Amino acid sequence: MKNPPETPSGADAPNAEISPDKPATAPGARPRMGRKARETREKLLTGALAALCAEGVTGITTRKIAEFAQVNLGTLHYHFESKDALLLAVLDYLGANMDRSLRMGVAGSRNLDECIGRALLADWRHAEDDLTIQIVQYELTLYALRSADARWMARRQYNDYIRAHVDAFALHVDAEDPETMRNVERLAQLVMAGIDGIILQELASPDMARSRVSVDDLIHAMRADARKLGLIQTPDAT
Amino acid sequence: MKNPPETPSGADAPNAEISPDKPATAPGARPRMGRKARETREKLLTGALAALCAEGVTGITTRKIAEFAQVNLGTLHYHFESKDALLLAVLDYLGANMDRSLRMGVAGSRNLDECIGRALLADWRHAEDDLTIQIVQYELTLYALRSADARWMARRQYNDYIRAHVDAFALHVDAEDPETMRNVERLAQLVMAGIDGIILQELASPDMARSRVSVDDLIHAMRADARKLGLIQTPDAT
DNA sequence: TAGATTTTTGGTCTATTGACCAGTTTCGTG
DNA sequence: CACGAAACTGGTCAATAGACCAAAAATCTA
Numbered sequence: 001m002k003n004p005p006e007t008p009s010g011a012d013a014p015n016a017e018i019s020p021d022k023p024a025t026a027p028g029a030r031p032r033m034g035r036k037a038r039e040t041r042e043k044l045l046t047g048a049l050a051a052l053c054a055e056g057v058t059g060i061t062t063r064k065i066a067e068f069a070q071v072n073l074g075t076l077h078y079h080f081e082s083k084d085a086l087l088l089a090v091l092d093y094l095g096a097n098m099d100r101s102l103r104m105g106v107a108g109s110r111n112l113d114e115c116i117g118r119a120l121l122a123d124w125r126h127a128e129d130d131l132t133i134q135i136v137q138y139e140l141t142l143y144a145l146r147s148a149d150a151r152w153m154a155r156r157q158y159n160d161y162i163r164a165h166v167d168a169f170a171l172h173v174d175a176e177d178p179e180t181m182r183n184v185e186r187l188a189q190l191v192m193a194g195i196d197g198i199i200l201q202e203l204a205s206p207d208m209a210r211s212r213v214s215v216d217d218l219i220h221a222m223r224a225d226a227r228k229l230g231l232i233q234t235p236d237a238t
Numbered sequence: 239m240k241n242p243p244e245t246p247s248g249a250d251a252p253n254a255e256i257s258p259d260k261p262a263t264a265p266g267a268r269p270r271m272g273r274k275a276r277e278t279r280e281k282l283l284t285g286a287l288a289a290l291c292a293e294g295v296t297g298i299t300t301r302k303i304a305e306f307a308q309v310n311l312g313t314l315h316y317h318f319e320s321k322d323a324l325l326l327a328v329l330d331y332l333g334a335n336m337d338r339s340l341r342m343g344v345a346g347s348r349n350l351d352e353c354i355g356r357a358l359l360a361d362w363r364h365a366e367d368d369l370t371i372q373i374v375q376y377e378l379t380l381y382a383l384r385s386a387d388a389r390w391m392a393r394r395q396y397n398d399y400i401r402a403h404v405d406a407f408a409l410h411v412d413a414e415d416p417e418t419m420r421n422v423e424r425l426a427q428l429v430m431a432g433i434d435g436i437i438l439q440e441l442a443s444p445d446m447a448r449s450r451v452s453v454d455d456l457i458h459a460m461r462a463d464a465r466k467l468g469l470i471q472t473p474d475a476t
Numbered sequence: 477t478a479g480a481t482t483t484t485t486g487g488t489c490t491a492t493t494g495a496c497c498a499g500t501t502t503c504g505t506g
Numbered sequence: 507c508a509c510g511a512a513a514c515t516g517g518t519c520a521a522t523a524g525a526c527c528a529a530a531a532a533t534c535t536a
Contacts, residue, residue, distance in 0.1 A: 034504075034511095034513080035503090036502080036512085036513070037512075037513065040513080055384075056380070056381070057296055058295055058296055058381060058384070061492080061494085062493080062495085063493080063494090072514060072516075073494095073515095073516085074495095074496080074497085074514070074515060074516070075513075075514055075515080077494085077495065077496075078512095078513070082494080083493095083494065135383060135384075139380050141442060142294070142373060142377050142380070143294070143296060145441060145442065146294040146297070154441075155442060155443045155444075158439060186452070186455055189436075189439065189448065189455075190452060190455050190456060190459065192435065193438070193452060193456070194428070194431055195431075195435070196431075196434070196438050196439075197430065197433070197434035198427075200431070200434050201396060201427065201431055201434075203380075203383060203392075204379060204383065204392040204393060204396040205397055206393075214427050214428060214431060217424055217428050217463065218428060218431070220463075220466065221428065221459045221460070221462065221463045222459070224466070225455065225458070225459045225462070228459075228462070272481095272482065272483080272533065273534095274482085274484095274533070275483070299522080299524085300523080300525085301522090301523085301524090309484090310484060310486075311485095311486085311524095311525095312484070312485060312486070312526080312527085313483075313484055313485075315526075316482095316483070320525080321523095321525090
């Protein structure tokens with residue numbers, strides 16, 4: 001780490017690897033990158049993720065990452081400008097997998113009621129699948145928040161995720177009406193806030209049975225909210 | 239940092255300063271502690287908090303803490319067994335202030351509807367008051383989660399906070415009925431999950447106007463939930 | 477106030493950290 | 507196959523980290 005940079009802990013150098021316009025993990029992020037390089041880069045990302053799971057952001061070092069990735073330490077700095085850049089690339093990497101499970105979960109929904117339920121269940125299962133990764137996700141998000149150059153990543157992550165929910169819900173409402181879409185957005189925000197809070201609770205105070213009940217309660221509450229917002233006309237069947 | 243300890247980044251030594259039974263900040267945590275010592279200890283805690291706000295958990299060092307606290311570096315280690323112990327003491331310190339604003343916020347509520355609204359507004363205002371401290375709170379909570387010896391702190395923090403909500407709500411229901419109290423707990427969990435998620439959204443993607451709308455939506459949703467759980471019989475006036 | 481105890485000081489020690497580079501190997505391609 | 511570029515190696519370096527300690531100062535007690 002250099003002398004006191006403008007941002008104490010975050011990425012201080014203008015990050016050449018990641019830019020707001022183009023995801024870091026997008027194919028062809030660099031002009032020239034051979035097959036082997038892509039593999040090594042991938043190894044470093046997954047290795048860093050594994051290392052983060054084991055050690056946490058505060059305990060992570062370039063050496064541990066290199067060890068987990070089974071890659072020479074020098075190679076790490078060949079592929080990533082700095083430790084910061086690598087860590088932020090991992091955050092990006094994690095975000096890519098997030099909404100995939102959501103899109104799959106809501107596929108085939110017949111109405112908004114069903115869609116809300118499926119979306120929340122998909123969100124929950126995705127988190128439940130590996131809670132340690134969830135911790136890393138939160139750690140990295142907070143980490144990105146610290147750096148002026150990376151704050152946009154946290155922002156984009158949340159916006160993208162909300163957008164994914166909005167898109168899912170939009171299939172079952174009049175997507176042409178701007179007022180309706182505003183309400184869909186409000187619903188999506190509340191849905192995501194709820195599930196995020198439940199995940200946080202589960203992390204801090206693990207109790208799967210309780211969390212499942214919370215998710216179920218949340219589903220019903222959100223369906224009621226959708227009715228209140230005029231997104232569903234039919235009475236609640238439950 | 240020593241060689242690879244059993245917990246990589248967290249407090250590894252059995253923490254002599256904090257125990258599950260007695261809060262770290264409780265008066266008389268040590269058998270003998272003079273007036274000056276207590277003052278210095280307090281200075282270190284607030285200094286560490288300020289340093290954490292400025293640098294984040296990943297960027298924090300004992301020297302920066304000592305500088306913020308205007309205390310000699312050696313003095314830091316005289317009062318706290320390790321950097322870990324100090325950081326966790328800060329988490330404890332933060333938790334103490336949390337439910338105070340809640341208790342004050344809900345005071346004088348006439349019914350559960352009002353109480354839910356006041357509680358959520360109090361929660362939100364507390365967070366809104368200093369969002370940077372909220373970041374620190376999350377950072378430290380995740381930090382505590384990493385150490386086997388400190389995990390209980392994160393757990394206790396959440397349980398205490400939920401308990402505070404339950405206590406507030408319990409004033410407006412039949413607190414003798416176990417079934418009712420179970421539902422109150424479910425309500426409190428959902429309330430806290432929601433507000434936590436909204437705070438997280440505001441941190442990641444700042445938009446005060448949006449967050450206020452979310453809080454408002456959450457209040458209405460939680461009131462409806464309370465009705466669904468049979469905690470409120472009167473129809474929603476809104 | 478005198479003596480004992482608590483608290484502070486400032487300097488030091490060792491390990492570890494992120495970064496860097498010159499030289500070597502591997503790879504892709506014409 | 508041969509050449510240039512890409513990718514990797516292993517070692518090094520300055521900086522910084524947390525911890526520690528002996529002596530000095532401040533504080534408390536009898």
